[in-house]
Amino acid sequence: MTAPATIVVVEDDAEIAEMIAGLLRAEGYLVHTAGDAHALGAVLAAVRPDLLILDVMLPGEDGLSICRRMRAASAVPILMLTARSDEIDRVLGLEMGADDYVVKPFGPRELVARVRARLRRAADPQPVSRPNRRYAFDRFVIDLDARQCATAEGEEVSLTTGEFDLLACFVGAPRRVLTRDFILDKIRGRGADPFDRTVDMLVSRLRKKLDAASPGTALVGTVRNGGYLFTATVKPLT
Structure with missing residues (x-):
């Protein structure tokens, strides 16, 4: 039996963080939350996530900076949360290594679908050998x-x-x-x-x-x- 995926949600709004966590737990995922970069560090010291959901606007170190730092050290899929008006943040997030983003406000089905898609892509087995590309x-x-x-x-x-x-x-x-x-x-x-x-x-x-x-x-x-x-x-x- 395959173990459930572990997801870390980094969101400083406690209400939104718990809403996301409850939604994903209902889908069978193991979810941890963090309100800022410092709390994220403590979570990462204890668990190895399969996916990181990262809000752009965070106190202290912002989500874009965290994304860039995480991508330099890890290939964990990163899903950014951005405000509808902040197109530049979405572009910067993708350029800094984010795999996808969801625009606030978002529907539960959209978030779950994007989480499933990112986890599925990350789990796809890589071929043993591939032609030169x-x-x-x-x-x-x-x-x-x-x-x-x-x-x-x-x-x-x-x-x-x-x-x-x-x-x-x-x-x-x-x-x-x-x-x-x-x-x-x-x-x-x-x-x-x-x-x-x-x-x-x-x-x-x-x-x-x-x-x-x-x-x-x-x-x-x-x-x-x-x-x-x-x-x-x-x-x-x-």
Whole structure:
């Protein structure tokens, strides 16, 4: 019999924290709560979570800082809680390594569905061996497994988590018009807000970094009323 997943909820509003904890416990999960970074440290000293639900607005060290620190030391799935108006926080959360986010106020079904999806993805067994997933495009080389992108001369292109996921999406579908909804589904999963502007912001940042690494690069085109088009030819490397 499989042991229930352990979830840590970091939320300074005690009422919201207990609501979330009660909801998840009713689904059979083991849940611990913490009101700030200090309390989270005490919880992590005692348990090893399978998922972290992390509010952005916390007293002392905020959720974005905690997310960045956690991601540097752990691959535990992180689900961010953000306010509806704080789009920049959602983008920053994804770039700092969060796996997903839920916008407040949220429905119980939405939260449970996202928790299940993240736990399911984390539990998927990895294949023992996989074919090499290195590709060349324009004047760049991308390694999807190592999550690295570099120029043909070997100069690394420093990309955030969100920027790399976006580039990987483009590399996987070159010379095809990709709608914002398609891209959002690939980098955030099903159920993402169709009005989310995350894609546009990430495209802008990715364009700037690719152009800075190789001036004159114009690999991501905008298609009016369509989405985005990755214009480069992508070739697998052996």
